[in-house]
Amino acid sequence: MENDLIEKLIGSFMILPGVGYKTAQRYAYHVLSCDKEGVDNLAHTILEAKSSIGLCSVCGGFCQREVCSICSTRSSRLLCVVKDPKDISVMERVKGLNCLYHVLHGCISPLDNKGPEDIRLKELLQRVNSGDFDEVLVATNPDIEGEATAMYISRLLKPFAVKVTRLAQGISMGSDMEYADEVTLSRAVEARREI
Amino acid sequence: MENDLIEKLIGSFMILPGVGYKTAQRYAYHVLSCDKEGVDNLAHTILEAKSSIGLCSVCGGFCQREVCSICSTRSSRLLCVVKDPKDISVMERVKGLNCLYHVLHGCISPLDNKGPEDIRLKELLQRVNSGDFDEVLVATNPDIEGEATAMYISRLLKPFAVKVTRLAQGISMGSDMEYADEVTLSRAVEARREI
Numbered sequence: 001m002e003n004d005l006i007e008k009l010i011g012s013f014m015i016l017p018g019v020g021y022k023t024a025q026r027y028a029y030h031v032l033s034c035d036k037e038g039v040d041n042l043a044h045t046i047l048e049a050k051s052s053i054g055l056c057s058v059c060g061g062f063c064q065r066e067v068c069s070i071c072s073t074r075s076s077r078l079l080c081v082v083k084d085p086k087d088i089s090v091m092e093r094v095k096g097l098n099c100l101y102h103v104l105h106g107c108i109s110p111l112d113n114k115g116p117e118d119i120r121l122k123e124l125l126q127r128v129n130s131g132d133f134d135e136v137l138v139a140t141n142p143d144i145e146g147e148a149t150a151m152y153i154s155r156l157l158k159p160f161a162v163k164v165t166r167l168a169q170g171i172s173m174g175s176d177m178e179y180a181d182e183v184t185l186s187r188a189v190e191a192r193r194e195i
Numbered sequence: 196m197e198n199d200l201i202e203k204l205i206g207s208f209m210i211l212p213g214v215g216y217k218t219a220q221r222y223a224y225h226v227l228s229c230d231k232e233g234v235d236n237l238a239h240t241i242l243e244a245k246s247s248i249g250l251c252s253v254c255g256g257f258c259q260r261e262v263c264s265i266c267s268t269r270s271s272r273l274l275c276v277v278k279d280p281k282d283i284s285v286m287e288r289v290k291g292l293n294c295l296y297h298v299l300h301g302c303i304s305p306l307d308n309k310g311p312e313d314i315r316l317k318e319l320l321q322r323v324n325s326g327d328f329d330e331v332l333v334a335t336n337p338d339i340e341g342e343a344t345a346m347y348i349s350r351l352l353k354p355f356a357v358k359v360t361r362l363a364q365g366i367s368m369g370s371d372m373e374y375a376d377e378v379t380l381s382r383a384v385e386a387r388r389e390i
Contacts, residue, residue, distance in 0.1 A: 003264075003284075006257065009244045012237040017225045029281040030212045031241060032248055032257055039245050042207040046226060046238040049204045053227055062201065062227055069198075086224040089198075 006032070058127075060103035060120050061085045076100050077134040081124065081153065083107050083141065091139055099137065102127060107145035108152055116152060124153070128160050135163045142169055201227070253322075255298035255315055256280045271295050272329040276319065276348065278302050278336065286334055294332065297322060302340035303347055311347060319348070323355050330358040337364055 006028060013024035031039050055061070056068035062085045063069075070088070078099040080091055088101050104119040128136060138153050140146035154164040170188035171180045180188070201223060208219035226234050250256070251263035257280045258264075265283070273294040275286055283296050299314040323331060333348050335341035349359045365383035366375045375383070 005240075005244050005248060005259065009240050012233070012240045015229065015233040015237060016222050018221075025281070026213075027211050028244075029279070032244060033280070034210065036245060038207070038210040039241060042210060043238040043241040043245075045200075045204050045207045046234060046241075049200050049223075049227060050231060050234050050238075053200060064200065084224070085227070086220070 055085075055103075059088075059101045060105060060123070061088045061101055070101060074098070074100060077132065078137060079127065079133045079135070080137045080139050082139050083146065083149075087139065100133075104140070104149065107140055107149040109145040109148075116156075119149070121153070121156065125156065128157055128162055131161075133162055135165060137165045137167070139167050142167070250280075250298075254283075254296045255300060255318070256283045256296055265296060269293070269295060272327065273332060274322065274328045274330070275332045275334050277334050278341065278344075282334065295328075299335070299344065302335055302344040304340040304343075314344070316348070316351065320351065323352055323357055326356075328357055330360060332360045332362070334362050337362070 009028040009031070010021065010024045013019055013027045014021065016024075019027070031042075052064050053062050054064075056063035056066075056071055058067050058071040061068050061070070065072075076099050078097075079102055080097075080099040081102045081104060082088060082091060083104055083106065085103050085105075088103065091097065091099075091101070102120070102124050104121070104124070106114055106119045108114060108116055108119065124136075127133070136153070136157060138150040140149050150166050154166075157164050168191060169184065170191060171177060171184060177185070204223040204226070205216065205219045208214055208222045209216065211219075214222070226237075247259050248257050249259075251258035251261075251266055253262050253266040256263050256265070260267075271294050273292075274297055275292075275294040276297045276299060277283060277286060278299055278301065280298050280300075283298065286292065286294075286296070297315070297319050299316070299319070301309055301314045303309060303311055303314065319331075322328070331348070331352060333345040335344050345361050349361075352359050363386060364379065365386060366372060366379060372380070
């Protein structure tokens with residue numbers, strides 16, 4: 001009887017990303033063993049966040065109202081296009097970057113049956129068409145899907161009077177050149193700058 | 196505003212074992228992105244399990260009533276002593292082992308300021324004293340704390356007419372002898388058996 005409920009708890013933890021049976025079991029037994037306050041707080045915060053956080057009708061990021069705090073208060077002619085809502089918080093760490101955001105909710109990925117119509121490109125087109133932006137910075141990941149999506153967006157926005165840019169690629173700060181892969185290194189050479 | 200709630204969600208996920216800020220952030224964003232049903236199920240199951248699962252008054256394992264299903268239905272004169280409630284499900288996987296359990300809720304560990312009075316040894320003494328058992332199998336981990344606890348229990352139960360046993364140590368099934376550590380190998384030699 002108690003085993004059924006424990007198994008149900010283990011199963012429900014397995015919806016978390018990268019959590020298999022063993023990890024879920026560890027979480028479940030920990031939750032049963034530790035103090036009630038923290039556990040109740042976890043459950044109630046999940047419920048509260050899930051019921052009150054939706055998507056901003058403008059940028060598509062997470063939001064508790066119709067329009068998120070960035071879209072409703074910030075003014076900028078630079079639009080940063082990201083793949084997921086979490087990437088907004090990543091870009092917000094960049095000091096001195098004052099931009100608005102547009103979340104695609106995915107990238108073009110033919111292998112996963114995800115075409116241009118499955119991500120928020122129509123909304124991007126509308127926002128750019130309104131003439132509010134001078135530059136669109138495509139900040140998708142430097143992988144195949146991210147690159148393909150960036151290329152697609154640059155072609156899509158050709159007819160408009162906006163500059164379409166991409167995050168620079170090169171060697172990471174603090175890394176060792178010896179371990180940089182060839183593609184990264186050759187892009188770093190291509191994009192070399194005078195000092 | 197939405198960021199505060201997301202940060203609160205991230206923070207509450209960090210009560211899970213081995214979950215730091217990055218993993219908690221990944222869980223939080225996943226929870227916000229995925230379908231409501233699974234997430235609500237997770238939260239409600241946590242609340243249900245936490246409120247309805249307590250400890251069995253006999254063995255100390257997890258239980259939804261006063262006495263758990265094993266203690267209330269099984270009859271055995273073999274008592275298996277384990278460290279944590281989850282170890283009951285580990286031992287239950289052993290085919291043909293028909294035993295009752297006693298959960299210590301920890302091991303003796305002077306480094307963590309955990310002495311004999313901090314684990315359920317008094318209850319163990321009472322159960323053994325009642326004369327219900329012929330043998331006490333100490334199934335704590337083969338580490339320093341587990342060994343010390345096993346030694347302590349064996350001395351504690353000296354005055355009683357019970358056999359105190361310990362899980363055998365040796366090389367694991369399917370492992371390569373080459374990679375067995377010296378302590379394991381020397382214990383496997385000590386405990387060698389005629390075939």
